[in-house]
Amino acid sequence: MFEHKIIFTGPVGSGKTTLIKAFSDHDPVLTEVRPSDDVASMKNQTTVAMDYGSVVLDEETKVHMYGTPGQHRFDFMWEILSRGSMGLAILVNARAPDPLGDLRFYMEAFKKLIVEDRTPLVIGVNHIDKTNPHIAAADFKQVTDEFRPNIPVLLVDVREGKDVRRLIMSLLFAI
Ligand SMILES: Nc1nc2c(ncn2[C@@H]2O[C@H](COP(=O)(O)OP(=O)(O)O)[C@@H](O)[C@H]2O)c(=O)[nH]1
Ligand SMILES: [Mg+2]
Incomplete structure (x- = not known):
């Protein structure tokens, strides 16, 4: 079986804990x-x-999911959690006051992984609904293009x- 470690990061309220709770095969380990x-x-x-949670996707693929703390004062955990990861997902909350600024902040914070190590990266724009029709994936792509071309942005x-x-x-395909 191939085992993959994926990091989920992004600001407070972007849905990291919700995602891991919803998708893990077993009760997740949460430090809330x-x-x-x-x-x-x-x-x-x-x-x-x-x-932390994990999920078996098929007979040969198991994914270990690690969610980082969102608050900056816990950012010492970001580097520790990133070691050995095969993929990074940045989640942003489309309803936050400045979602593009949030994305840029996390692209900068994980720049080594993204630009030097060329770790597979995907952006997940969460909390999308009819209240923010002005948000488009293309806006987020402009930000990621400043760092690396062809980063998938998914609503x-x-x-x-x-x-x-x-x-x-989309991360596993990019390995
Ligand atoms: N309406 C809406 N609420 C969401 C969505 N994703 C997460 N939430 C809610 O947003 C809140 C914050 O999510 P949480 O997982 O705690 O964020 P974290 O700080 O990144 O771990 C929770 O109450 C979730 O139920 C979404 O796509 N739409
Ligand atoms: Mg959380």
Whole structure:
């Protein structure tokens, strides 16, 4: 069996924990606590170390999914979690005040993986619904093109297994 480690990163509220909870074959390992800072006004649980889940996609493919903490003060975990990863997915919340700025921030933060190591990368734009019809994949592509050409940008609802599968498959195809 081929085992693949994939990292899910992105800002607080972009859906990393939701994705891993929804798609893991087993109860995920979550390190969620009540926020002690201004994140408390956004949600009542936040990831502090990592989320972990795994899924068997077919007879020969198992994917280990690691979600990073979103808050910058836990960014020391980002590099630790990234070691040995075969793919990176950046999730952004389309309803956030500045989703393009969020994407640029995470592209910069993971620049070594993205530009030097040429690790397979996919962007998942989450929380897409009728409230933000002005968001288009092309806007996000402009940002990724500044770093590396031909990065797939998928509009997703991470609560839907079929959408998460599309994200993961686009990374596996790029290996
Ligand atoms: N409406 C909507 N809500 C979503 C979607 N994805 C995640 N959520 C909700 O957004 C909230 C934040 O997600 P969470 O997984 O905690 O984000 P994290 O900080 O990246 O781990 C949760 O309440 C989810 O149920 C989506 O596509 N649409
Ligand atoms: Mg989380």
